[in-house]
Amino acid sequence: MSPLRSTTISFIGAGTMSEAMIAGVLNKGLVEPHQIRASHPRAERRGELAERYGVSCVASNAEAACRGSLVVLTVKPQVLKHVLRELRGELKPEQTVLSIVAGAPIDAIATGLLHSAIGRAMPNTPAQIGRGMTVWTTTPQVQEKQRSQLQALLGALGRELWVDDERMLDMATALSGTGPTYVFLVMEALIDAGVHMGFSRRVSEELVEQTMLGSVLFALESHKHPAELRNMVTSPGGTSAEAIYQMEKGGLRTVLSRAVYAAYERTQTLSEAVTKSVTGE
Numbered sequence: 001m002s003p004l005r006s007t008t009i010s011f012i013g014a015g016t017m018s019e020a021m022i023a024g025v026l027n028k029g030l031v032e033p034h035q036i037r038a039s040h041p042r043a044e045r046r047g048e049l050a051e052r053y054g055v056s057c058v059a060s061n062a063e064a065a066c067r068g069s070l071v072v073l074t075v076k077p078q079v080l081k082h083v084l085r086e087l088r089g090e091l092k093p094e095q096t097v098l099s100i101v102a103g104a105p106i107d108a109i110a111t112g113l114l115h116s117a118i119g120r121a122m123p124n125t126p127a128q129i130g131r132g133m134t135v136w137t138t139t140p141q142v143q144e145k146q147r148s149q150l151q152a153l154l155g156a157l158g159r160e161l162w163v164d165d166e167r168m169l170d171m172a173t174a175l176s177g178t179g180p181t182y183v184f185l186v187m188e189a190l191i192d193a194g195v196h197m198g199f200s201r202r203v204s205e206e207l208v209e210q211t212m213l214g215s216v217l218f219a220l221e222s223h224k225h226p227a228e229l230r231n232m233v234t235s236p237g238g239t240s241a242e243a244i245y246q247m248e249k250g251g252l253r254t255v256l257s258r259a260v261y262a263a264y265e266r267t268q269t270l271s272e273a274v275t276k277s278v279t280g281e
Contacts (some may be wrong), residue, residue: 002030003011003148010059010068012083013075014040014049017100020128021072022053023090024156027130061086070149071111072204080104081277084112091115091207096146101268102173106139106166109279116141119150122172123157126179132158133179135172136167158202170271174264180257189211 004025018038025031033054039061042047058064065071065087075083080101091097098119099109106120120135134170138147147162147240154160163169177258186207194204204226219229234240 001217003033003145003152004030004070006150007031007070008035008037008068009072009153010064011017011036011038011072011074012065012087013047013073014038014057015076016128017123018072018074019049020130020132020157021153022049024054024127024130025153026053027245028156030152034256037064038210039216048212059131062090065090066277069095070096070146071095072153072201073101073104075101077101077103079114080274084109084278085111089114093117094192096149101274102228103178103267103274104278105271105275106137108275110139117146118142119147120166120169121150121154123154124177127157130156130158134160134174135163135169135176136160137163137169139222154275170267171264173258178260178263182259183212212274213237237248255269 009025009031011022013082022038023034025036027034034056034057036053037045037257038049038055039055039059040049040057041059043059046059047139049055050057061083071087071091073080073083073123074280089185095113095115096117096119097109097115098121098188099106100121100123102122104265106118109118109120110116116139119136119138121134123132123134126132127134134157136150136154138150142150151160151162159248163172173248190208191201191204194207199207222229224232230244
């Protein structure tokens with residue numbers, strides 16, 4: 001039986017990630033459309049979601065929130081302060097709040113809402129097709145039943161991982177949250193290299209996309225360390241050995257490591273800015 005079977009879910013903000021969650025839980029049969037309510041300021045967007053999924057959509061954030069046993073904050077960071085002000089003191093103690101607002105710490109959410117049962121999650125772009133990686137945590141006030149509900153909801157987006165330290169969410173933001181950006185850039189570079197050699201862009205894209213997909217699936221099924229897999233396909237004096245030499249010579253590992261750490265530092269800076277905005281400190 002789905003942990004969400006008797007749960008009503010209210011999405012505050014009905015953007016891309018909200019839609020991914022709505023589609024995920026409905027496609028997996030975890031809830032029925034009548035259990036979902038979403039808020040959005042634009043009537044056109046509300047109409048789209050209502051027609052596409054049969055869910056209830058309203059303009060008022062407060063109206064949406066009061067109906068949900070699980071309230072999901074999916075708004076942009078720049079409007080978070082306004083949304084928290086709208087909902088401040090309106091939530092019941094038994095309601096659970098889940099925030100996927102980038103850079104918004106739990107303490108800032110709790111202070112803004114005057115509420116303590118809060119979860120925070122960092123999904124990534126592939127969640128939009130149910131193949132995402134989401135790292136999440138909760139406050140101690142979130143009970144086991146509520147955690148099961150959050151786990152089921154986030155599991156509809158792909159794989160989920162609970163951590164006991166909120167600081168790991170900033171780390172996950174830099175690695176898995178921002179991670180698709182790194183992958184897309186590598187794909188783009190490889191496609192351009194194929195075009196440079198003489199392939200048409202369409203053919204080069206097909207070769208790179210399937211190679212990336214197949215390599216990841218092979219790595220998952222083999223359960224081997226990436227270094228071991230790389231050694232398997234690297235013959236002495238061969239093409240892979242020469243390619244790896246050039247990448248190492250160009251400092252690829254160092255560039256990627258620095259990029260991830262820079263994203264981590266940027267996440268911390270944004271977190272401080274959001275906290276100051278919400279709390280007024």
